[in-house]
Amino acid sequence: MYANHHTHTEYCDGKASAAAMAAEASRLGMKVLGFSSHAPLPFRTEWTMDWANLDAYAATVRSLAAEYAPKDMDVLLGLEIDYIDGLCGPADGRFASLGLDFSIGSVHHVRPPALGDDPLATVDGAQEGFDALIAQGYGGDALALAEDYYRAVGLCVKAGGFDILGHFDLVRKNNPAQSRFREDHRRYRDAAMEAAETLRGTGVIVEINTGGMARGKTRSPYPEQWILRELRAMDVPVCVNSDAHDTAHLSAFREAGVGTARAAGYRELTIVRRGRRETVPLDA
Ligand SMILES: [Zn+2]
Ligand SMILES: [Zn+2]
Numbered sequence: 001m002y003a004n005h006h007t008h009t010e011y012c013d014g015k016a017s018a019a020a021m022a023a024e025a026s027r028l029g030m031k032v033l034g035f036s037s038h039a040p041l042p043f044r045t046e047w048t049m050d051w052a053n054l055d056a057y058a059a060t061v062r063s064l065a066a067e068y069a070p071k072d073m074d075v076l077l078g079l080e081i082d083y084i085d086g087l088c089g090p091a092d093g094r095f096a097s098l099g100l101d102f103s104i105g106s107v108h109h110v111r112p113p114a115l116g117d118d119p120l121a122t123v124d125g126a127q128e129g130f131d132a133l134i135a136q137g138y139g140g141d142a143l144a145l146a147e148d149y150y151r152a153v154g155l156c157v158k159a160g161g162f163d164i165l166g167h168f169d170l171v172r173k174n175n176p177a178q179s180r181f182r183e184d185h186r187r188y189r190d191a192a193m194e195a196a197e198t199l200r201g202t203g204v205i206v207e208i209n210t211g212g213m214a215r216g217k218t219r220s221p222y223p224e225q226w227i228l229r230e231l232r233a234m235d236v237p238v239c240v241n242s243d244a245h246d247t248a249h250l251s252a253f254r255e256a257g258v259g260t261a262r263a264a265g266y267r268e269l270t271i272v273r274r275g276r277r278e279t280v281p282l283d284a
Contacts, residue, residue, distance in 0.1 A: 001280045003271045004250065005034030005078065005164060006104060006207060006241035011057045012038040013047035015246040018057075022064045024247040026073050032271055033068075034076040035061045036104050039095060042088055045120070058098050074273060076101035080166060083156035084109045091161030102272040104207070106166030107152045110145065112137030123149055123171045130174035142181040143188055146171050150191035157198040163272055164239065165199070167209040168192075168223035176217075183224065192227055200234045205270050208261055210253035211243025221257045228264035237270035237279075258282060 007021055008014030014021070018035060025033040037057055038048040049057060058077055065075035081103050083089040090105040108122045115121055115137045123130060123145070138144040149171040157165065169192060175181060181188060199206065208228070212218035221240075223231070231238065240257035244250045261269065261282060268279045 001032070001271060001278075002028070002030045003032035003034070003239070003269075003280075004030060004242050004244070005032070005036060005076070005102060005239060005272060006080070006166070006209065006211070006243040007033060007035050007250070008080075008243070008245045009035060009037050009057075011053055011060075012049045013245060018060050018064055020247055021244070021250065022068060022073075022075060024250050026068060026071055028251050030073055030250075032074045032076065032273060034078045034102055034272065036078040036080040036102075039079040039081040041082060041084070048082075054095075054098065076272065076274060078102040078104065080104040080106050081162060082109065083107050083152060083159065085111050085152050085155060087111075089156060089159050089161065091159040093161065101274050102164065103162040104164045104166045105156050105162030105204075106170075107149065107156055108170065110137070110148045110152060112145075112148060114138070124173045127174050127176075131180070134180065142175075143185060143191075146181055146188050147191040150195040153195040154198040157195070157202060157204060160202070160204075162204070164205045164207050164241075166207060167211070167243065168195070168206055169227060170212075170222060172222075172224070173212050173217050192223075193230065196227060196230050196234070196236075199231065199236045203237070205237045205239050205272070206231055207239050207241040208257045209241050209243050210257045211241075211245075211249070213256060214242065214244070214249045214252035221253065221260050225260055225264060228260060228266075232265045238266055239269050239271060 009018040040051045061077040081090040134142045209222040271278045
């Protein structure tokens with residue numbers, strides 16, 4: 001069954017309206033479309049929703065849900081909620097009053113002590129910003145940044161409060177051709193594995209995210225194949241999401257996402273429906 005639970009809109013940094021995304025998803029034959037605009041943070045950013053728009057966002061998605069229910073597409077209200085160490089996370093329950101159908105827990109931020117309280121240290125911004133973060137936040141030790149990132153991912157999982165873990169190894173987005181750190185380095189692998197271990201038995205679904213490929217930043221979906229194999233061995237459920245910010249990316253590299261699940265030994269995907277979960281065969 002064709003489903004996508006990672007969909008941005010004009011309410012955050014998406015380029016298309018929720019209505020345009022839903023129309024395209026329906027045209028593509030999608031059965032479940034989950035909206036997951038970036039939830040507001042305790043500080044303003046260019047890419048997260050404003051607190052003032054939350055209710056309008058929820059009302060828009062709910063009205064699309066009513067519109068598409070007779071057309072055999074479930075439209076779900078969700079949010080991509082940031083975990084920032086010591087500041088906020090999906091477990092806070094700040095969005096409980098919206099009655100979300102699901103949420104994605106994501107780490108975009110690290111908080112190296114060297115940068116004080118600067119909340120804008122994201123790992124997925126422009127390459128120059130990432131390089132400056134390595135230099136200023138971690139004294140030039142890119143592996144220390146990766147370790148810090150995975151530490152935050154592990155803390156996010158342990159704190160809980162969400163259904164789907166976003167882009168597990170986002171930290172390699174700005175690591176073209178492994179130019180900033182080696183992904184086969186023991187320190188990198190140990191850090192990623194430690195984060196992966198926190199998922200065991202939690203029921204959290206790990207998304208296979210093709211958004212980095214669609215934006216030309218990575219050559220494989222998140223998470224990398226070897227991580228996915230470890231997750232498979234731990235019986236961690238997975239889904240395939242496009243992290244689409246525009247209609248053209250809604251189904252981008254979906255075959256690569258499904259293919260990487262298959263290559264890692266998965267035979268089924270786990271889909272969030274309204275109020276329940278469903279496992280579906282990988283090839284259906
Ligand atoms: Zn994200
Ligand atoms: Zn996203």
